[in-house]
Amino acid sequence: MTAALQAQGLGKRYGRRWALTDCTLDLPAGRVVGLVGPNGAGKSTLLNLAVGMLTPTAGSIDVLGSAAGTSQLARIGFVAQDTPTYARLSIADHLKLGAHLNPGWDETLANGRIQRLGLDPKQRAGRLSGGQRAQLALTLGIAKRPELLILDEPVAALDPLARREFLQDLMEAVAEQELSVVLSSHLVSDVERSCDYLVVLVDSRVQVSGDIDTLLATHYRLVGPRRDEKSLPHNQRVISASHTDRQSTLLIRTDEPILDPAWTVTQLTLEDLVLAYMGRSSQTKQNDRPVLEVQR
Numbered sequence: 001m002t003a004a005l006q007a008q009g010l011g012k013r014y015g016r017r018w019a020l021t022d023c024t025l026d027l028p029a030g031r032v033v034g035l036v037g038p039n040g041a042g043k044s045t046l047l048n049l050a051v052g053m054l055t056p057t058a059g060s061i062d063v064l065g066s067a068a069g070t071s072q073l074a075r076i077g078f079v080a081q082d083t084p085t086y087a088r089l090s091i092a093d094h095l096k097l098g099a100h101l102n103p104g105w106d107e108t109l110a111n112g113r114i115q116r117l118g119l120d121p122k123q124r125a126g127r128l129s130g131g132q133r134a135q136l137a138l139t140l141g142i143a144k145r146p147e148l149l150i151l152d153e154p155v156a157a158l159d160p161l162a163r164r165e166f167l168q169d170l171m172e173a174v175a176e177q178e179l180s181v182v183l184s185s186h187l188v189s190d191v192e193r194s195c196d197y198l199v200v201l202v203d204s205r206v207q208v209s210g211d212i213d214t215l216l217a218t219h220y221r222l223v224g225p226r227r228d229e230k231s232l233p234h235n236q237r238v239i240s241a242s243h244t245d246r247q248s249t250l251l252i253r254t255d256e257p258i259l260d261p262a263w264t265v266t267q268l269t270l271e272d273l274v275l276a277y278m279g280r281s282s283q284t285k286q287n288d289r290p291v292l293e294v295q296r
């Protein structure tokens with residue numbers, strides 16, 4: 001199966017500053033990929049490179065098997081972070097435009113969604129609230145029936161109920177159509193609810209990526225007598241470590257069983273895992289606290 005997105009040594013620099021560095025990723029098709037990371041990590045940069053709105057400074061990026069670029073746009077639905085709409089056009093105008101521009105437009109889906117949201121088709125987009133505008137942009141993205149849907153913080157402006165319903169809609173669309181989704185979010189709970197693949201991006205670098213079930217099955221918290229992490233077997237990779245005078249707590253990644261009886265071993269939650277990888281980067285930048293919201 002063709003990958004949804006493949007990046008090889010991908011980098012983007014603005015002036016002297018790298019917004020994305022040495023990014024190598026292989027995101028499988030047919031999955032819902034959650035891209036998480038603090039503000040300024042490079043998430044929007046990666047997504048804009050994927051839709052051809054930006055060109056790489058280094059490396060390459062392929063989407064649905066071909067080089068990312070505007071020729072791919074018919075197959076991709078993209079909702080940018082600021083959910084752009086035309087202020088003077090009504091909701092109905094937006095749907096007409098969507099139908100005109102997209103050969104695969106699903107009118108039933110678009111109208112049904114607008115009706116279910118209780119939005120008035122005659123309302124101008126400029127008069128909608130931020131959340132309503134986001135819902136309109138999302139409707140346009142989904143009704144295009146894309147092969148790949150790229151959503152940059154799609155639910156940030158939605159209230160909790162609308163957020164839950166939107167993620168539900170998304171999972172149904174993935175199950176019904178052959179759809180791949182990449183969505184960025186600050187909310188681990190949303191990723192937990194809707195995604196089956198995770199990418200953690202911090203300080204312009206990918207810290208970890210993989211199938212969420214596999215990641216959860218290979219990461220552990222070890223608590224035991226104080227121990228230098230260098231003394232661990234080579235197949236145990238330490239992601240984070242904290243120590244008191246007598247006790248060590250280590251978050252590790254390993255494919256092998258943990259045989260040392262000195263450790264009390266527990267599995268990680270997705271939140272533990274994400275925060276551990278985000279903390280890894282912040283250890284080198286002591287004054288910069290990772291900004292990841294954990295909402296339940």
Ligand SMILES: Nc1ncnc2c1ncn2[C@@H]1O[C@H](COP(=O)(O)OP(=O)(O)OP(=O)(O)O)[C@@H](O)[C@H]1O
Pocket residue numbers: 014018019037038039040041042043044045046081
């Ligand atoms: N047009 C631009 N010109 C200069 N620097 C930029 C530009 N766009 C982004 N950057 C910088 O690139 C870095 C990555 O930004 P990006 O928007 O990709 O992060 P993000 O992870 O999407 O952040 P957020 O969660 O706040 O949306 C940041 O340091 C940002 O200041």
